[in-house]
Amino acid sequence: MNSRIPVVAATSLGVCALALGGAGTALAAEDDDQAMVSVLHAVPGLTVDVYANGDELIPDFKPGTLTEPQPLPAGSYDLKVFEAGADPKGDPALEKTVEVPAGANATVVAHLDAEGNPRLDAYVNDTSKVAAGKARLTVRHVAAAPAVDVRAGGQPVFKDLVNPKEDTAEVNAGTVSADVVLAGTDDVAIGPADLNLQEGTSTIVYAWGSAQDKNLALKVQTLTGMHSAPSGVNAGAAAGVDGGDGWTAYAGGAGLLALAGALAARRAVTRSRV
Known part of the structure; x- marks a missing residue:
């Protein structure tokens, strides 16, 4: 794999502002004040560290890893993404403050495109x-x-x-x-x-x-949790990436960073109770 991929992919994990707002209204989570976000790391040969509000939240995030769904409180988060093992006191691959809106159940996937270039896409999960x-x-x-x-x-x-x-x-x-x-x-x-x-x-x-x-x-x-009564019917189709074939586009962005922000908020609440 090209030696440029680690830096490019690390940057792609956070370079876009979080853009869940457009999908949030139509695809709201059960709790109007939260979203549910999972992250799949599907870029072979790349490991990253993710920081939020100064805390290391996802160290050594390895290819093939899928995080558990995490509730995402709405709010503002200062996110930094580093190549795994890089000095967090140095310059990050990216530093960005993102606003995290409420709504949506999604999986963000860092992966390769058809030509082998790293990219980030977010998919709405049909619940x-x-x-x-x-x-x-x-x-x-x-x-x-x-x-x-x-x-x-x-x-x-x-x-x-x-x-x-x-x-x-x-x-x-x-x-x-x-x-x-x-x-x-x-x-x-x-x-x-x-x-x-x-x-x-x-x-x-x-x-x-x-x-x-x-x-x-x-x-x-x-x-889980999509059971219907015997007379139940399918309530609709999922939303996906890039539109087409009836799919609703879900804006990609800093999904991994949003998950990090959720964990940061949890950690802050825990510390306040100590």
């Missing part, structure tokens, strides 16, 4: 109800790889998916064997892997890594 006996399956292409088809039980479920797009479907609950093949072929790029699609859950599968470096992998995120 609407699914029909009884069903589960929601979403696949997000965040790998340095060409278009792919995603198969379940050997049959294509999602076709011609390109980076950084996503696709979703409501499927029967149960365990399925899934793999990722090059679009229009039977050439397996990732898998197979067994997915336990439990009733009332949303399973999000990320295809990440680099085809050229032969480190393609899957990361699975599961959201």
Whole structure:
């Protein structure tokens, strides 16, 4: 991998102002004063340290790591991102104050684009109800790889998916064997892997890594609490990146930094009680 990637990717993790406000109204979290944010680190070969309000909050954030969802109090945070191990008293790759608005359930993904350049995208996670006996399956292409088809039980479920797009479907609950093949072929790029699609859950599968470096992998995120009564119906589709195919665009930005800010706020409250 190009030696410039660590600095470029570290900067990309914080270079944009947090832009959740536009999505917050339509996709509000259950608590109007908070958002829920998870972060997936999907840039191979890069480790970073994240600081908020002077505190080290996510040290040695390694590729393939998915954070637990964190409540994000609205507020203002001074964020700094350093290459892992860098002196925090020195100049950060970026220093920025961000305003964190309320609303939205999202996963921010630091990953490679199709050409292998680091980028940051944010995806809104659909937490609407699914029909009884069903589960929601979403696949997000965040790998340095060409278009792919995603198969379940050997049959294509999602076709011609390109980076950084996503696709979703409501499927029967149960365990399925899934793999990722090059679009229009039977050439397996990732898998197979067994997915336990439990009733009332949303399973999000990320295809990440680099085809050229032969480190393609899957990361699975599961959201719960979407059960419906037997007469229930699906309440709607998820919002995703870049629009198209009915998706609502979700503005990318400092998602990792927002998570750091949430942890900083928690730490401040804890200290005030000591």
